[in-house]
Amino acid sequence: MTPLELFLVALAGLGAGAINSLVGSGTLITFPTLVAFGVPPVTATMSNAIGLVAGGVSGTWGYRRELRGQWPTLRWQIPASVSGALIGSWLLLHLPETVFETVVPVLLVLALVLVVLQPQIQKWVLRRTDADPEARIGPVRMSLLVAGTFAVGIYGGYFTAAQGILLMGLFGALLTEHIQRQNAAKNLLSLLVNIVAATAYILVAFERIDWTVVVLIAVGSLIGGDLGARYGRRMSPTV
Numbered sequence: 626m627t628p629l630e631l632f633l634v635a636l637a638g639l640g641a642g643a644i645n646s647l648v649g650s651g652t653l654i655t656f657p658t659l660v661a662f663g664v665p666p667v668t669a670t671m672s673n674a675i676g677l678v679a680g681g682v683s684g685t686w687g688y689r690r691e692l693r694g695q696w697p698t699l700r701w702q703i704p705a706s707v708s709g710a711l712i713g714s715w716l717l718l719h720l721p722e723t724v725f726e727t728v729v730p731v732l733l734v735l736a737l738v739l740v741v742l743q744p745q746i747q748k749w750v751l752r753r754t755d756a757d758p759e760a761r762i763g764p765v766r767m768s769l770l771v772a773g774t775f776a777v778g779i780y781g782g783y784f785t786a787a788q789g790i791l792l793m794g795l796f797g798a799l800l801t802e803h804i805q806r807q808n809a810a811k812n813l814l815s816l817l818v819n820i821v822a823a824t825a826y827i828l829v830a831f832e833r834i835d836w837t838v839v840v841l842i843a844v845g846s847l848i849g850g851d852l853g854a855r856y857g858r859r860m861s862p863t864v
Contacts, residue, residue: 626837630662634838638676638845645677645846646684646812646853647860649789652677653733655842656786664835666729667722671830672838674785675823680846681816687854691809695802698762699810702774706814709778710821717783717822718829725784732784749797762800770799774814781818782825789815805858812854 626634637658641651652673659669685692692699717725762770773795781788789811796807826834 626662631837631841634658634662635841635845638680638842639849639852640845641677641842642680642684642846642849642851643853643857644849645680645789645815646687646850647857648793648808649791649811649815650787651680651846651849652784652786656733659838664838665722667717667725668833668835669838670717670725670729670784671823671826671833672835673842674819675826675834676839676842677785677846678816678819678823679843680850681812681819683847683850684854685809685812685816685850687851688805688809688812691803691806692813695806695810698767698770698800699813701767701771702810702814703817705771705775706778706781706817707821709775709780710782710818711825713779713782713784713818714822714825715782716779718825729784732780732786735787766799770795773799778814778818781815782822785815785819785822788818 634655637655641655643651644654645651655673655677656669659673660666664672774792777788777791777795780791792811792814793807796802796811797804800807802810
């Protein structure tokens with residue numbers, strides 16, 4: 626890559642880190658940027674997932690106060706996310722690259738549709754969360770929540786784009802927590818999926834990872850995740 630392209634990759638990482646800490650879909654910035662600069666799709670996915678772990682850490686840390694009191698649901702969701710991510714990363718590593726190249730346009734379209742619909746999703750979430758913030762989740766909703774978290778974990782382990790939006794839509798349908806607390810849980814679960822996937826990629830496909838890309842995205846997303854958590858809560862949901 627040229628120096629300008631390297632700078633743009635780091636800048637894309639910063640934007641992805643900020644967006645991921647706010648709602649998700651930061652991969653829609655970094656992944657197309659990497660592919661446009663000639664990085665093979667599977668290499669781009671693995672390198673991007675590893676680099677974005679740094680942004681997930683800073684974003685989750687920035688929302689740490691909103692995580693308090695969520696252990697009753699997170700203790701079930703965390704194993705679901707981790708196990709789903711293991712399956713998703715296994716699929717990426719073992720299915721032919723031609724399968725990924727065929728599926729990824731469909732996943733990108735799905736992710737972009739979710740981004741477009743995000744304002745409506747947030748309005749729905751806000752209506753539900755304002756309705757009864759103290760309501761307890763029953764066994765049926767808990768089962769649906771865990772199953773949905775597991776499915777999103779598989780998706781995130783295979784292709785990370787918009788997994789945060791998928792989680793927020795799931796939370797809005799089943800939980801009554803305030804949207805900022807849901808966002809904190811989303812950050813934590815997305816981070817765990819990325820950590821599991823990144824670990825699998827490093828252990829199994831170390832030679833296929835572009836470590837220059839990893840470093841650039843990691844530095845950019847670390848800063849972006851902190852900025853997103855620090856200033857994002859001052860923005861309106863529409864923004």
